Amino acid sequence: MSEQHAAATASEIAAILGPTDEVVIADILRTGASAAEVQEAFARLEADDAVGRSARRGASARVVEVMAILEAAQIRPEEG
Incomplete structure (x- = not known):
């Protein structure tokens, strides 16, 4: 198995999302x-706001799973 897919660390997730509840970070780590x-899921949530759920098409299962975690926690990219 190659190193192409190294799971994100808690600090990487926090850097992408900003201040985030530890439970959310733990849920994302489990994926x-x-x-x-994680970055792709975060960006796709912004697209979801503009075009609806179609932003999920073409996303990997992991990205969709992270999007669901972020949605449940009501974490969205900052506007402006």
Whole structure:
């Protein structure tokens, strides 16, 4: 197995999301998502706001899982 998919660390997740509840970070860690996947999920949530749930199409299962965690916690990218 290659090192292409290294799971994100708690500090990487916090750097992407900003101040975030430890439970949310733990939930994301359990998905095994990489930092890139967490970033993608976060960015797709912003697209969801603009175009609805179609932003989920083409996302990996991990990205969709992270999006669901972020949605449940009501974490969204900052506007402006």
